[in-house]
Amino acid sequence: QQPVQSPQAVILREGEDAVINCSSSKALYSVHWYRQKHGEAPVFLMILLKGGEQKGHDKISASFNEKKQQSSLYLTASQLSYSGTYFCGTDGYDMRFGAGTRLTVKP
Amino acid sequence: DGGITQSPKYLFRKEGQNVTLSCEQNLNHDAMYWYRQDPGQGLRLIYYSQIVNDFQKGDIAEGYSVSREKKESFPLTVTSAQKNPTAFYLCASSMGLEVQTQYFGPGTRLLVL
Numbered sequence: 001q002q003p004v005q006s007p008q009a010v011i012l013r014e015g016e017d018a019v020i021n022c023s024s025s026k027a028l029y030s031v032h033w034y035r036q037k038h039g040e041a042p043v044f045l046m047i048l049l050k051g052g053e054q055k056g057h058d059k060i061s062a063s064f065n066e067k068k069q070q071s072s073l074y075l076t077a078s079q080l081s082y083s084g085t086y087f088c089g090t091d092g093y094d095m096r097f098g099a100g101t102r103l104t105v106k107p
Numbered sequence: 108d109g110g111i112t113q114s115p116k117y118l119f120r121k122e123g124q125n126v127t128l129s130c131e132q133n134l135n136h137d138a139m140y141w142y143r144q145d146p147g148q149g150l151r152l153i154y155y156s157q158i159v160n161d162f163q164k165g166d167i168a169e170g171y172s173v174s175r176e177k178k179e180s181f182p183l184t185v186t187s188a189q190k191n192p193t194a195f196y197l198c199a200s201s202m203g204l205e206v207q208t209q210y211f212g213p214g215t216r217l218l219v220l
Contacts, residue, residue, distance in 0.1 A: 001166075002149070032208065032209070040213070040214075041197060041211035041212060041213050041214055042150070042197070042211050043211075044208045044209070044210070047208060087149060087150065089209070094152060094155055094163065094165060095140070095152070095209060096152065096166075097142075097149050097150040098149055099148060099149035100148070100149045102147075
């Protein structure tokens, strides 16, 4: 039931782009994306609903392909502050999270 | 300010001891959750509660117990039956509808002496 994320880790230089993928074996109504800094709690980034449009905030955006049961998170022109572990979560009261993608942005 | 508080920040458990982690929210959320996170790992669901006096097991409920006597409180007890309790424990809440953002507390790090 846990969604699968890829890649497990990414190392970027400032200004580079990255894509993080999340796929599920079950039909999805929504996908949530969170970012966690080391030793801190996860922080909500965005939610994508079935039938909804691609979301975005600043240079972080995401898409949701309901038919393929997949979501992708796009980070463009990455900044040092983007470093952290990104998790996708799939809907329902008993939300399941992926194992996370560790993103490191270097100067 | 509205939010979720967890206490203590660090907790030490001796062999055979039960310990209770506190989680309180003043967001007026109906649903509350407990997750366990091991180093370098994702979040695994322990228990969740949609309403007061009701809760459901998650994927790794063995060795844990919860109660939900008040809307704002959802304490987690790590019992002596949990043989490997060392982890980072996160509490979260949401409005309770099926598609809702979860808001997380700062976490409690549990260590075994």
